[in-house]
Each structure stands twice: as structure tokens, then as C-alpha cells.
Amino acid sequence: MPSARYGSRPTMKDVAARAGVGLKTVSRVVNGEPGVTPETEARVRSAIDALGFRRNDSARILRKGRTASIGLVLEDLADPFYSPLSRAVEEVARANGSLLFAGSSAEVPEREQELALALCARRVDGLVIVPASDDHRYLEPEMAAGIATVFVDRPAGKIDADVVLTDNAGGAREAVAHLIAHGHRRIAFIGDRPHIHTAGERLRGYREAMADAGLPVAPDWVSMGPTTPDHVRAELARLLGGTEPVTAIFSGNNRVTVTAVRVLAEHVRPVALVGFDDFELADLLRPGVTVIAQDPARLGRTAAELLFRRLDGVSEAPRRVELPGTLIARGSGEIPPSLAP
Amino acid sequence: MPSARYGSRPTMKDVAARAGVGLKTVSRVVNGEPGVTPETEARVRSAIDALGFRRNDSARILRKGRTASIGLVLEDLADPFYSPLSRAVEEVARANGSLLFAGSSAEVPEREQELALALCARRVDGLVIVPASDDHRYLEPEMAAGIATVFVDRPAGKIDADVVLTDNAGGAREAVAHLIAHGHRRIAFIGDRPHIHTAGERLRGYREAMADAGLPVAPDWVSMGPTTPDHVRAELARLLGGTEPVTAIFSGNNRVTVTAVRVLAEHVRPVALVGFDDFELADLLRPGVTVIAQDPARLGRTAAELLFRRLDGVSEAPRRVELPGTLIARGSGEIPPSLAP
DNA sequence: CTGAAAGCGCTTACAG
DNA sequence: CTGAAAGCGCTTACAG
Numbered sequence: 073m074p075s076a077r078y079g080s081r082p083t084m085k086d087v088a089a090r091a092g093v094g095l096k097t098v099s100r101v102v103n104g105e106p107g108v109t110p111e112t113e114a115r116v117r118s119a120i121d122a123l124g125f126r127r128n129d130s131a132r133i134l135r136k137g138r139t140a141s142i143g144l145v146l147e148d149l150a151d152p153f154y155s156p157l158s159r160a161v162e163e164v165a166r167a168n169g170s171l172l173f174a175g176s177s178a179e180v181p182e183r184e185q186e187l188a189l190a191l192c193a194r195r196v197d198g199l200v201i202v203p204a205s206d207d208h209r210y211l212e213p214e215m216a217a218g219i220a221t222v223f224v225d226r227p228a229g230k231i232d233a234d235v236v237l238t239d240n241a242g243g244a245r246e247a248v249a250h251l252i253a254h255g256h257r258r259i260a261f262i263g264d265r266p267h268i269h270t271a272g273e274r275l276r277g278y279r280e281a282m283a284d285a286g287l288p289v290a291p292d293w294v295s296m297g298p299t300t301p302d303h304v305r306a307e308l309a310r311l312l313g314g315t316e317p318v319t320a321i322f323s324g325n326n327r328v329t330v331t332a333v334r335v336l337a338e339h340v341r342p343v344a345l346v347g348f349d350d351f352e353l354a355d356l357l358r359p360g361v362t363v364i365a366q367d368p369a370r371l372g373r374t375a376a377e378l379l380f381r382r383l384d385g386v387s388e389a390p391r392r393v394e395l396p397g398t399l400i401a402r403g404s405g406e407i408p409p410s411l412a413p
Numbered sequence: 414m415p416s417a418r419y420g421s422r423p424t425m426k427d428v429a430a431r432a433g434v435g436l437k438t439v440s441r442v443v444n445g446e447p448g449v450t451p452e453t454e455a456r457v458r459s460a461i462d463a464l465g466f467r468r469n470d471s472a473r474i475l476r477k478g479r480t481a482s483i484g485l486v487l488e489d490l491a492d493p494f495y496s497p498l499s500r501a502v503e504e505v506a507r508a509n510g511s512l513l514f515a516g517s518s519a520e521v522p523e524r525e526q527e528l529a530l531a532l533c534a535r536r537v538d539g540l541v542i543v544p545a546s547d548d549h550r551y552l553e554p555e556m557a558a559g560i561a562t563v564f565v566d567r568p569a570g571k572i573d574a575d576v577v578l579t580d581n582a583g584g585a586r587e588a589v590a591h592l593i594a595h596g597h598r599r600i601a602f603i604g605d606r607p608h609i610h611t612a613g614e615r616l617r618g619y620r621e622a623m624a625d626a627g628l629p630v631a632p633d634w635v636s637m638g639p640t641t642p643d644h645v646r647a648e649l650a651r652l653l654g655g656t657e658p659v660t661a662i663f664s665g666n667n668r669v670t671v672t673a674v675r676v677l678a679e680h681v682r683p684v685a686l687v688g689f690d691d692f693e694l695a696d697l698l699r700p701g702v703t704v705i706a707q708d709p710a711r712l713g714r715t716a717a718e719l720l721f722r723r724l725d726g727v728s729e730a731p732r733r734v735e736l737p738g739t740l741i742a743r744g745s746g747e748i749p750p751s752l753a754p
Numbered sequence: 755c756t757g758a759a760a761g762c763g764c765t766t767a768c769a770g
Numbered sequence: 771c772t773g774a775a776a777g778c779g780c781t782t783a784c785a786g
Contacts, residue, residue: 081558083779094757099781107755124554129534130480131779134471135762141514141535150500150710152493152693159491162516171531173482174515175503190512193470194482213465217422333697352493353694356674369491424763435773440765448771472763476778 082123091119102127133195142379143173143191145184145201150176153326153349153368154202157224160372161200168380170197181205192219198379200224200372206267208233220382224375226269227392234382236375236393240270240348243364243397244277245284247322247346250362250399252285255409256320256344260293260311262304262332263324271296274324274348293318299327301334308335312343319409320344326351333361333404346405348397355402362405364397371395423464432460443468474536483720484514484532486525486542491517494667494690494709495543498565501713502541509721511538522546533560539720541565541713547608549574561723565716567610568733575723577716577734581611581689584705584738585618586625588663588687591703591740593626596750597661597685601634601652603645603673604665612637615665615689634659640668642675649676653684660750661685667692674702674745687746689738696743703746705738712736 084098091098093112100108101116108116119125133139144161146154158174165172173191177184184204188211191199198220199211206229215221215233223235251259261278264271275294282289295307308331311318321336321343323329329347336343347354350365374393425439432439434457441449442457449457460466474480485502487495499515506513514532518525525545529552532540539561540552547570556562556574564576592600602619605612616635623630636648649672652659662677662684664670670688677684688695691706715734 085779088757095779096757096781097755100756103781109755112755124558126530126534126554128475128536128779129531130471130475130536131762132781133762134469134475134764134779135781137762139471148500149503150496152496155491155493155496158515159489159517162490166516171514171535172516173512174499175507175513176500189467190470193467194512195469195471213467217465330694333694337697351693353671353674353692353698356678356698357694358699426763429773436763437765437773438771441772444765450771453771469763472778473765474778475763475780476765478778 081128082125083128084125086123087116087119087125090123091115138197139195140169141171141173141194141196142198142200142376143188143194143196144175145187145191145199146174146176147179147202147204148176149174151326152351153366156369157202157372160369161376164373164376164380168383177202177204179204181207185210189214195219197383198222200375200379201228202226203228203269205229206269220379222375222379222382224371232390234375234378234390234392236371236378236395237270238366238371238397239394240273240397241277241280242394243348243366243399244274244322244324245281246277246397246399247348247364247405248278248281249284250401250405251320251322251344251346252281252287254320254344254406257287257409258290258293258316258318259287259320259322260295260318261322261324262295262307262311262328264296264299264328266296271324278322299325299331301331304328304331305335308332312339312341317341318343320346320407323347325349329361329363333357336404341410342407344405344407344409346399350400354400357404359404359407360402362399362401362403365400366397367395422469423466424469425466427464428457428460428466431464432456479538480536481510482512482514482535482537483539483541483717484529484535484537485516486528486532486540487515487517488520488543488545489517490515492667493692494707497710498543498713501710502717505714505717505721509724518543518545520545522548526551530555536560538724539563541716541720542569543567544569544610546570547610561720563716563720563723565712573731575716575719575731575733577712577719577736578611579707579712579738580735581614581738582618582621584689584707584740585615585663585665586622587618587738587740588689588705588746589619589622590625591742591746592661592663592685592687593622593628595661595685595747598628598750599631599634599657599659600628600661600663601636601659602663602665603636603648603652603669605637605640605669607637612665619663640666640672642672645669645672646676649673653680653682658682659684661687661748664688666690670702670704674698677745682751683748685746685748685750687740691741695741698745700745700748701743703740703742703744706741707738708736 175187192214202225208228208231227235326349347363350363354361428439516528533555543566549569549572568576667690688704691704695702
């Protein structure tokens with residue numbers, strides 16, 4: 073058992089006193105700086121061990137300026153889409169000697185701001201943000217003060233900043249063109265709420281692909297709203313019912329796709345489905361689910377690497393990096409249009 | 414644009430000078446302490462706004478002792494099993510006004526230690542750890558110095574500490590008893606490497622259930638090793654081949670189950686499967702996958718709540734909290750034994 | 755090779 | 771109601 077009282081820890085001063093040396097000498101030993109005789113060093117080390125000393129990095133940070141920590145603001149720590157992204161950011165932070173603060177905005181703009189500013193108050197060196205808000209002017213003073221910031225998955229709002237994202241419109245175009253190539257003309261889009269950037273971009277890609285093929289889009293084929301199972305189920309019932317049901321669905325994200333798979337499994341008539349975002353086991357379902365896969369690990373890695381380049385002093389204009397989506401055909405997107413009932 | 418030079422930020426001293434007040438008065442306003450006339454407060458606030466001041470929490474922390482941050486050491490940030498767990502820990506931290514540092518050990522004991530000690534050097538108030546190591550004596554000085562520590566999913570090694578985990582042996586017993594009840598006698602267990610605590614416990618449950626039913630366990634029915642797809646495939650080929658193949662598989666975790674599902678889908682003869690750990694879409698596969706579900710969110714919440722109780726000064730003896738697993742029958746576990754080839 | 759002094763940006767304890 | 775001084779535990783810049 074160490075001799076320290078519960079809740080109080082030995083400091084460099086204590087080590088110096090016990091070793092009979094100056095404070096700076098202890099600092100030199102702890103930080104592996106040169107210029108200490110082996111004999112002195114040994115005395116210091118044994119004092120460190122006897123006292124159970126460990127350097128207080130908070131104090132060090134205060135003095136040095138850089139905190140060797142970065143912040144990650146996600147939409148939801150528990151969303152599997154962000155798991156590889158988080159992990160990639162962590163790996164890059166680790167490689168750069170930084171620790172990672174992580175938190176979720178729960179898709180609430182105020183919470184994103186609260187969390188980002190709390191991280192700034194801790195003086196993280198930089199921030200990787202999956203935006204929930206569409207106005208990031210609140211970050212301007214922080215960025216001007218030197219906190220590097222990179223947005224990922226969605227662009228920043230009302231400020232000019234680095235962003236790394238998937239080519240959402242392009243991926244959506246490819247998805248819809250794929251359905252058209254398989255004979256569909258009546259194709260619905262079910263996406264997230266319209267104020268979400270990715271949802272808007274995917275809708276744009278859908279419309280462009282339809283226009284490119286000279287196909288009309290009936291207003292009620294587009295459904296933008298919450299991605300809760302209940303809402304998606306209701307929308308699917310509407311789209312697949314009536315006298316002129318759609319023959320194919322383009323689902324705008326992961327959550328929607330999973331619900332669509334459940335509903336279509338119970339549906340009498342086969343309906344084609346292409347989803348945005350890949351997910352585990354998509355290949356094991358019957359039929360396998362055709363998707364536009366993003367690469368969340370690469371998104372995270374690219375964003376974090378850009379962040380650390382900024383921290384190293386690279387100060388070119390803000391960049392926008394777009395990564396391509398990849399169509400993976402597995403069966404559900406290759407179902408031909410079935411005759412109307 | 415704020416007037417601050419890039420990389421340097423205004424301090425309370427700057428605010429005090431500009432507002433023509435003392436340092437302590439600024440501190441009072443920033444922290445919402447009483448005893449400032451509205452007029453003085455207004456002067457201070459306008460100086461804060463003009464300068465773009467934000468309190469440096471690192472300095473505050475150094476002075477106050479508590480850092481209002483906790484650390485989370487996971488096995489892998491990208492493992493979907495830990496996503497709800499992380500999120501629950503984050504929620505509890507947030508509710509207690511703390512920020513969360515998160516990192517992965519990648520199942521490497523040295524990396525767990527490196528990460529945990531780095532967090533201690535930052536003087537986190539507490540630590541939630543999913544252990545990769547089986548010797549945590551390195552944490553004793555830290556815990557004695559007041560860093561609260563709760564282990565989750567697996568117990569600490571060689572020290573007495575709080576732990577929150579699933580009743581692994583009990584869940585495994587239930588899984589195997591379920592297969593036995595459906596007529597199986599030749600049941601294999603494929604688990605993680607034997608030094609991993611959960612793997613050992615699940616093996617114990619398997620053996621107990623077999624013994625309870627008076628069934629022998631052939632040595633080659635037990636396979637403990639890496640959960641990589643290649644290894645699991647090879648083991649399954651062995652278990653399902655030969656002259657006396659097993660008729661049912663109890664898979665010891667998530668990763669193994671997913672590979673088993675893939676292999677069994679291609680297998681000629683139907684083989685029963687029960688997996689430890691639930692996973693998304695398990696119900697949508699054909700057949701649905703019968704599992705022993707853990708509740709990772711509850712594991713995380715319970716661990717974090719225990720941690721904050723400790724931080725509030727509750728100092729009873731270390732506790733061991735076991736949460737039950739839940740059998741969810743979906744089809745794969747109810748397949749009857751098929752005749753040997 | 756070694757160390758005393760000043761300071762990082764706050765809060766605490768105290769005095770007016 | 772307000773503020774000057776001391777100090778949290780380190781590092782920096784400088785002197786011996």
C-alpha cells in the first residue's frame with residue numbers, strides 16, 4: 073500500500089524533497105531529459121517509486137499550452153454506422169499521442185453546441201464533429217483561437233471549414249440508376265428528415281437519376297421524415313398500397329433499410345430495394361440487400377488525419393473531401409418490377 | 414472576428430483589466446456566484462463578449478482537484494456489442510456533469526495498462542474498464558490515491574474491485590439445456606481463447622449443463638481459440654464432418670455466431686445453433702437465430718452509476734453485480750437433431 | 755550537471 | 771459588494 077493519504081497525491085515537490093534534489097531535476101528525470109548523472113537519477117527514481125508518484129498531466133498541460141487531447145462529437149455513440157468511424161479517429165489520435173474525448177449530440181443541435189463548447193473549455197487541441205446543428209458560427213471564436221476543427225459525414229453550417237463526407241448525391245444517383253436499369257419506373261424514396269444534409273443530398277441524387285432517365289416523380293413517392301420503425305412502416309404501407317403502387321424502394325439510410333427489409337419480407341408481391349449504407353449480415357438475408365456502401369472507417373481516418381495536419385500548422389484554405397460510395401449488388405436491388413395487382 | 418491573436422486566448426485577467434474590476438469579480442460572474450451588482454456584472458459581461466473569453470477549465474481543474482471527467486477503456490470502440498455500453502456510460506457521465514474519455518485496448522494487455530495510466534495521469538475522477546489484462550495490480554496506487562474504478566463485462570485480475578457482468582455460466586447453461594431439451598446429445602462449444610474470462614465461464618456453463626443431463630462431452634467437441642472467420646470455419650468443418658458429427662452448436666459469442674450462421678447456411682444437413690450475445694437482424698435470418706441476449710446498455714449504466722456512487726463517497730466493500738442473460742428462441746435453436754449421414 | 759524564480763489561468767481564504 | 775495575495779503542480783527561461 074502506498075503511503076499517500078486517500079485522495080491526495082505526491083507531487084514533484086515531494087519527490088524532490090525526499091530525493092534531496094531540486095524540482096527541476098525531478099522534472100528532468102520524469103521527462104527523460106538529458107543532463108542528470110546516473111547517480112542522481114537513481115535517487116530520484118527511488119523516491120518516485122517509494123512515493124508512488126505519477127506526473128499530473130493537467131498541470132503540465134496548463135503550462136505547455138497543448139493538451140494532447142482531441143474531441144469527437146458524434147450523433148450517437150451507439151449507432152453502428154459511427155463505430156468504425158470512432159475507432160478510426162481514436163487510432164489516429166493514438167498515433168499522434170493524443171487522448172480522445174467522445175460524446176453524442178443525440179441529433180439535438182443545442183446538445184452538439186453544449187458538448188463542443190465544453191470540449192473547447194477543456195482546451196482540446198482539435199475537434200472532429202458529426203454535425204447535428206446547421207449553424208456553427210458559435211465555433212468561430214474557438215477556431216480563431218486555434219482549436220482545429222474538421223467536420224465529418226455532413227458539412228458545417230454558415231462557416232467555412234474542413235469537411236470529409238461521402239458523395240451522397242452521386243451514391244443516390246447510382247442506386248436509383250441501378251433500379252431503373254432493372255426495369256423500374258415507379259420508384260419511391262424514403263429518407264430522413266429534410267433538414268438533415270445527407271437526406272437532402274440523397275433526395276437530390278434520386279431526382280437527378282429519375283430526370284436523367286426521363287422518368288417523372290410523383291409527389292407522393294418522396295417520403296422524408298423520422299426514421300422510426302412506426303413511421304417507415306406507415307409510409308411503406310402507403311407506397312405499396314393503392315391502385316398504383318411503386319415497384320421499388322430506395323431507402324435513404326441504414327435505419328430505414330432495416331425496417332424496409334422487415335416489411336418487404338411480409339409483403340405478398342416482390343418489391344425491389346436498394347439502401348444507402350451497408351450493414352452487417354446484409355448478405356445473409358434472403359434476398360441479400362443491395363446497398364450503396366459508405367466507408368465510415370475511412371471517413372474517420374481521413375478527418376482525423378486532416379485534423380492533425382492542421383495541428384501541425386498546415387493552413388491552406390478549408391478543404392472538402394468527398395469519398396465515393398460503392399454499389400454492392402446482392403439480390404434485393406435486382407428484383408424486376410412485378411405486375412401491379 | 415475576435416481580436417484575439419491566433420493561438421492565444423483572453424484570460425480572466427484580460428477581462429478584469431478591460432472591465433476595470435478585480436480578478437475575483439470576473440470569477441464570480443463567470444461562475445454565477447452571488448454578490449455582484451447588476452451594473453458591475455453588465456460591465457464584466459460586455460468585456461467577456463468583446464474579448465471572446467471562455468473559461469479555461471484545465472486551470473480550474475488544477476485548482477479544484479476534481480476534473481469532472483471519467484475514462485472508459487474498451488476492448489474495441491468498433492465492436493457493436495460495446496456501442497450501447499459506451500452510450501450508456503456517456504449518458505450517466507453527462508447526467509453527472511462529467512465528460513468522457515474513451516479508448517480501446519484492442520484486447521492487448523499492455524495497451525489497456527498504457528491507456529488506463531494515461532487517463533490516471535490526466536487525473537480522471539474515475540475509470541470504467543472492460544479488462545484485456547488479467548493483472549490489475551498496476552492500478553492499486555491510483556485507486557489508493559482516489560481514482561474510483563469499476564470493471565465491466567469481465568472481472569479485475571489480482572485485485573479486489575467493483576465489477577458488473579452478465580451471468581455467463583448461467584446463460585451458457587440455459588443455452589445448452591435448451592438444445593438438450595430439443596433432443597440434442599452431441600453438442601459442440603466454440604468459444605473465444607481460453608484466457609478470456611467470459612470464454613472460460615461460458616465453457617463452464619456448457620459442461621455443467623451436459624453433466625446435469627448426464628451427457629458425456631467428447632474432448633474434440635470443445636473448441637477455444639481466435640474468433641476469426643477462418644479459424645471458426647475450420648473448426649466447424651471439423652465438428653460437422655467425420656463419422657460422428659455434432660448435431661448442434663453452442664457458439665460462445667457474437668463473432669463466432671455470425672460466422673457459424675454463414676457456414677450453416679451452406680451446410681447440407683440442418684444443424685441447431687444457439688449463440689451467446691444477441692445481434693441486430695438475428696430475427697430476420699432464416700431460420701432466426703436463437704441467442705442468449707446480454708443487456709450491454711444496462712451493463713454500462715449499472716457500472717457508471719456504481720462509479721458515481723463511489724465518487725460521491727459511498728465506500729462499502731467492492732461489489733460484484735451479475736445481470737441475467739435472456740434466452741430468445743427464434744428457430745435455429747429449436748431445430749431437432751438430424752440423422753447422421 | 756543542477757536549481758531558484760516566475761508563471762500557466764484559474765479558485766480559495768481572507769480582508770476591507 | 772469587491773479585490774489582493776497565495777497556491778494548484780507543473781514547465782520555461784535563466785543563472786550558477
